[in-house]
Amino acid sequence: MMRWIVILLFYSFTGTPPPAGGESNGHDLTVSYSIEVKSKKRNTGIGETYNGGVKTLFASDRQLRLRLVSLMRMQSVLIFPDSSLSPKIVLLKESGKDKYKCYLTPGDWKLYNQKYEGVVCRITGDTARILNYVCKKAVLTLKSGKYITVYYTPAIQKPALARVEPLFSSIPGLVLKYEYTYRKGTVTYTATMVSRSSIDPDVFAIPGNEFPVKKFTGE
């Protein structure tokens, strides 16, 4: 009798551990990137309000969120399950007096990221070490001729991430650094933290009525 009680107790406490912050469940992934805005000018004007900001990627089993926090604005993209091949996408402007949320269909999302269709990925022989991961350098060239330099680690594979950042859909690993140069300035995103800890479910929550719905026109 006592043996059965002990077994029951063991399974009830270890069989289904509750999700708790800080514990790893092997599926969740959080990556934080710091944003650096550089210019040949003395200051970057409005760019200063984004300089030093953070872009955070949250990936759980079924949900994805990309969140930008800067002095100027806080904004997120959330992507939810796609078992029926129809992911649901929500754009969320979280800061300011005029917050809003915008629901996108898969078609809208495709239109939203149209410029990344047909991106060509060229992996160079260069490597860099970022957060102790050995990263390979790649250059992504868009149809328009624009290009982005990327450093990625093949050690972390999460194909679902391509859904929230279609730009990186051709990268065979996790991007830990990328930069884009336009005219006389460069914006660089560098990973400052990679975590496998369980993500708080509140991270994937959509706000209620306090966020009015904004319609996506796609024009």
Add this chain to the structure above:
Amino acid sequence: MSRYPDIWSRLQEYEVSPPRELFDKVFAQVMEEESMVKGGELLWKGDESIKGSMQRLEDHEVQPPVALRRSVEDELFKRGTRKPFRLVAIRTAAACLILGLAGWLIYRATLSQKTSVSAANKNIAQMPAGTDASNSLSAADSLSKAESLSAGDSLAGNAIDDSGTVVKAGRYHQPRSFHINGQPFPLVDNDLLVSWANFNYTEMGDFFKGAGSEGWKIHLDQYTNIFVSKTMSGLMKDMNQFKANGNPTRKARKSREKLDKWKKADAAQFDRSLQTNPLDPIDLAEFIFK
């Protein structure tokens, strides 16, 4: 029985004498039975006769049935039931424990299902047929306007499932405060710049005394620490310079105007048509360096 020899002997200590009048009454009745009436005279058989009767009664000993004796002993000393009682108690405790565990496991299972089962429909109605907020965005985020905390922050957040229904995904939270170099400040409308613009001299005086000139670190939540560049922190300092009468200095007004202009440009770029995405590195860089 052999285990309790002294109990029977101790029973003798509980001997109780009958009341005196009862004894007299019984004695008189016995005498009456034993007496003979001869010629109107009451003749007594005498003490010897009584003693003989008592002696005979004393010698008449009857053993109780064995089964009866045993049941009396069991009742008195619980000898036979002691072990079964312990077993029953253990079984009862184990059953209670198993029931409790089963209940807890069912509760846990139900709770986890709740997170994946589609539930409320209230957000579905908001999805396609929502109001177009673009009109209100034209009046967006003016730093010179007084801002207030938006209501309804405690509404439950939901996620949409692939079937179009709503999945409980937790509760949406907006931070209520942020820390600059460890010092807390209230967060207005979830907007760091607007919050900064709303501070008054008394709130900022102490901060500027302790703040360095090499940029600041802002802590928002467990996932978010942002850095304010030296240039930007200088601008924010300028924005909070006040005259002796409490009014902002000319430099402060100019700085506020500049930030206000940036706010409007940012809203025009990313909020009006939703054609560009501030999370996209190309869109952001081309907006900053255009």
